[in-house]
Amino acid sequence: MIISVLFSFIALAILLFMQGKNPFETYKMMFRWAFFNPIGLQGTLVKFVPLSIIGLGLLVAFKMKIWNIGGEGQYHLGAIGATFIALFLFPNLNPYLLIPLILLAGAVMGGIWGAIPGLLKAYLGADEIVATLMLNYIGILFMEYLVYGPWKDPHGYSFPMTATFAENARFSILWGKVHFGIILPFILAFIVWYIFEKTVFGYEMKVIGDNKDAARYAGMNVKRNIVYIMIISGLFAGFAGAVQMVGIQYRLQPNFSPGYGYTAIIVAWLSRLNPFGVVVVAFLMGGLFVGCEILQILMKLPISITYIFQGMLFIFILLGEVYIKYKI
Incomplete structure (x- = not known):
């Protein structure tokens, strides 16, 4: 994995050099802003939260060799569920009751969205990647559709967005933009580790991932567990969407996600499917987002440089996996 990351940085350096930029100065600026500047570090931590939570959910599915590529959609459904509770169902509820309900609604919506491809794969043999x-x-x-239509804020000057969440539907702010949700990835990482290392359910997931036929022979219900694991994976992504709503966004609007659900796939793979590794990699990937944003401002580089780097990183990870598996 380290070699894959190294090759990605080398490939990006070549692209930067072709644009007349000094790669070393560019990387220095990226990392200094993302990790050592107070404003940049706040941005890194803000992006770290959804990346790590979605990444943990994808890890759960990947452990069982179920390839959930739907984190982005499940993340959006979680945000929709959170918005419905915050704005339309219980807008005046006490915050100590409202915020948990918002988070629960987001998780449930994500879980439902994850259950659909889980059922299709388990009982119809559909490819979960496509689904x-x-x-x-x-x-x-x-x-x-919701923000352009029925949920559009009538006082929003015709912009496609909902009304703003009230104060009782927001996380407490700890530092700058950093909100209370910053602690959640660490708690969830421990829970995921505990499930896979200390519970029968986690053991079954790993056995099914290693050999489905052996799992069936041992009496494990493979179809049911496929559905369960997709629901759990979706729960995490939906929960992340709800956390983002009450922590940063405070309203639903288009393009509120810069592709967290897709980037989280890279996070899960770079972590080697280790829940604590997800936390570390998500922090670094959050810094990459923030570092590339400052390059757009100071060095006039396009924001697409972030997605180019992510694409190269994913390609080199896949090449590394092929090399290891087939001993090329």
């Missing part, structure tokens, strides 16, 4: 990918588009378009 989850298609549901991403449906989820995003459904969100856009």
